[in-house]
Amino acid sequence: MSAPSLPWLDAPLQRALQQRAHALLIHGPAGVGQYEFGFALARALLCEAGEGTQRPCGRCTACHLMDTHGHPDFKLLLPEALREPLGWQDEEARKKDAKPSKWIRIEDVRQAIDWTHQSLSRGMAKVLLIHPATAMQEASANALLKTLEEPAPQVRLLLTATDPELLLPTIRSRCQRLALPLPPREAALEWLRERGLAQPAVLLDAAGGRPLEAQALAGEGIDAAAWTALPQRLRQGDATAVAQWPLPRLLETLLKLCHDLMAVAAGGAPRYFPADSLLPGAALPALAQWSRELTQLSRHDEHPWNASLLAESLVAQVAALWPAAKSGTGAGRARVTTLGR
Numbered sequence: 001m002s003a004p005s006l007p008w009l010d011a012p013l014q015r016a017l018q019q020r021a022h023a024l025l026i027h028g029p030a031g032v033g034q035y036e037f038g039f040a041l042a043r044a045l046l047c048e049a050g051e052g053t054q055r056p057c058g059r060c061t062a063c064h065l066m067d068t069h070g071h072p073d074f075k076l077l078l079p080e081a082l083r084e085p086l087g088w089q090d091e092e093a094r095k096k097d098a099k100p101s102k103w104i105r106i107e108d109v110r111q112a113i114d115w116t117h118q119s120l121s122r123g124m125a126k127v128l129l130i131h132p133a134t135a136m137q138e139a140s141a142n143a144l145l146k147t148l149e150e151p152a153p154q155v156r157l158l159l160t161a162t163d164p165e166l167l168l169p170t171i172r173s174r175c176q177r178l179a180l181p182l183p184p185r186e187a188a189l190e191w192l193r194e195r196g197l198a199q200p201a202v203l204l205d206a207a208g209g210r211p212l213e214a215q216a217l218a219g220e221g222i223d224a225a226a227w228t229a230l231p232q233r234l235r236q237g238d239a240t241a242v243a244q245w246p247l248p249r250l251l252e253t254l255l256k257l258c259h260d261l262m263a264v265a266a267g268g269a270p271r272y273f274p275a276d277s278l279l280p281g282a283a284l285p286a287l288a289q290w291s292r293e294l295t296q297l298s299r300h301d302e303h304p305w306n307a308s309l310l311a312e313s314l315v316a317q318v319a320a321l322w323p324a325a326k327s328g329t330g331a332g333r334a335r336v337t338t339l340g341r
């Protein structure tokens with residue numbers, strides 16, 4: 001399986017091919033295609049098309065070997081948890097039911113370092129892609145330092161990171177940086193439309209302009225209609241709206257809702273939700289407090305407590321942001337006011 005083609009990455013890819021650095025740090029917001037970019041760059045570096053042909057050509061033996069995950073001069077380091085989502089799961093690993101690790105194993109890093117010292121199989125280059133480099137723990141990162149500093153000839157190292165500041169400074173300083181910006185809105189919308197997403201603009205906003213993230217939301221069953229209805233359902237304390245959501249997704253969504261409610265309360269425009277889906281009237285001090293609590297919660301990425309109980313109490317917090325309505329029609333009146341602005 002080859003990585004999907006993301007048109008907004010074409011220009012940065014051609015620029016990256018001009019860069020001669022042996023180690024490149026690909027960074028930018030999550031959900032714009034860091035892995036896809038790294039894979040496409042590796043494919044281009046290994047492509048055997050002749051001079052004057054745009055690489056990767058997609059037709060030569062090397063390109064086909066990349067597509068079938070069989071190129072001997074390409075190595076990918078991934079945490080176990082990303083193997084299946086990115087199409088690199090093998091049958092044997094699929095049978096294990098242990099929770100897949102989110103770290104890249106140090107044995108794999110050491111093995112990859114040894115691999116970089118082996119001779120070329122096909123003669124273009126040897127490319128090691130580490131996605132994301134922030135999934136290497138300190139010992140792994142330290143093991144890689146010497147290779148980053150003095151790689152064997154013709155070895156190219158491609159590291160990705162959403163937040164390069166999380167990498168050891170010694171790793172950062174040995175890489176040339178390549179920033180992937182958010183794609184132009186129209187290109188992102190067009191790509192989502194081609195994938196059959198209804199109301200792509202709503203989901204692209206929901207994802208903060210990151211098209212792969214918008215597609216992931218749709219894949220989780222969160223379509224534009226569900227997203228638009230969400231603030232109102234949460235306002236009513238309807239926990240079934242988010243019952244099947246993984247906790248990180250819920251926390252991130254509540255942070256977005258909180259951001260937008262604060263923006264609206266301060267007279268600004270929302271960023272993630274359609275303006276007419278948001279009820280005004282939540283008090284700024286309550287929102288500020290809620291924002292602090294959510295931020296604190298989202299820093300714990302492994303939650304030891306009962307996730308569904310936590311989800312329920314989080315939803316109850318949303319409903320409490322608005323002063324209690326005097327009658328059952330309070331929410332309805334507020335919504336009419338919003339629509340009439």
Ligand SMILES: [Zn+2]
Binds near residue numbers: 047048056058060
């Ligand atoms: Zn090719």
